[in-house]
Amino acid sequence: MSGTLLAVERLNLAFVSAGQRVPVINNLTFSVAPGESLAVVGRSGSGKSTLLNLLCGLQTPDDGVIAIDNESFGNASDAVSIARWAELRRQLIGVVFQQANLMPALSLVDNVRLRTHLAGRHKQDERWWLQRLGVGDQADRYPDRVSGGQAQRAALAMVFAMSPSLILADEPTGSLDRHTADEVAESLFNVQVETGCALVLATHDSELAACCGRVLDLSAAG
Numbered sequence: 001m002s003g004t005l006l007a008v009e010r011l012n013l014a015f016v017s018a019g020q021r022v023p024v025i026n027n028l029t030f031s032v033a034p035g036e037s038l039a040v041v042g043r044s045g046s047g048k049s050t051l052l053n054l055l056c057g058l059q060t061p062d063d064g065v066i067a068i069d070n071e072s073f074g075n076a077s078d079a080v081s082i083a084r085w086a087e088l089r090r091q092l093i094g095v096v097f098q099q100a101n102l103m104p105a106l107s108l109v110d111n112v113r114l115r116t117h118l119a120g121r122h123k124q125d126e127r128w129w130l131q132r133l134g135v136g137d138q139a140d141r142y143p144d145r146v147s148g149g150q151a152q153r154a155a156l157a158m159v160f161a162m163s164p165s166l167i168l169a170d171e172p173t174g175s176l177d178r179h180t181a182d183e184v185a186e187s188l189f190n191v192q193v194e195t196g197c198a199l200v201l202a203t204h205d206s207e208l209a210a211c212c213g214r215v216l217d218l219s220a221a222g
């Protein structure tokens, strides 16, 4: 696949802590092609989660540019930019966290349904997506009645069902035991390749990072 889906140019962010400016993202430049997978690694505190927050507009950089599908975002945090980022998170960017972020009052299938409706994908077969991620038989259960691995599979079904161009995953298997983590990771990479969406995955887990096409080490960046 060619072209660029995500382009990050000279991105900078510092936090202010106890009156001190603490640089976290330093002059970072990289790009991701459609369908590509990139692992973001680095020691604890190197800025992996912060970078993912920047890539979906939950954090505003001090300077630099993030371009998604040729639409550029800088350090503006006005209402129009905030609304546009929210739209991208609804339709184009799927976000997966360490803990499955499911609505506790909805069954797994209704969680997926809510996500596809928010994305405007009204013709998706939500049960099929749960089946594809290996939890079809849990579709009518509520999040507090399934295991951590099953909940994370449902969270993945939720983002894949919205047909995103880009998935941002922050330690998506970090709360699971090794065996379950490997199984969930296998499903994640299989469906990512099958659907052709790009993946940026932050992780401490070198085995998981090795499954990605490329690795960006934030400990070495800057």
Ligand SMILES: Nc1ncnc2c1ncn2[C@@H]1O[C@H](COP(=O)(O)OP(=O)(O)OP(=O)(O)O)[C@@H](O)[C@H]1O
Pocket: 015, 016, 017, 024, 042, 043, 044, 045, 046, 047, 048, 049, 050, 051, 204
């Ligand atoms: N809202 C905030 N205000 C101030 N400092 C912050 C804030 N968020 C993160 N930081 C600091 O920024 C640095 C990067 O944090 P971040 O969570 O991005 O690192 P990480 O690489 O994801 O770490 P870990 O691997 O432990 O999850 C840390 O030093 C953290 O303390």
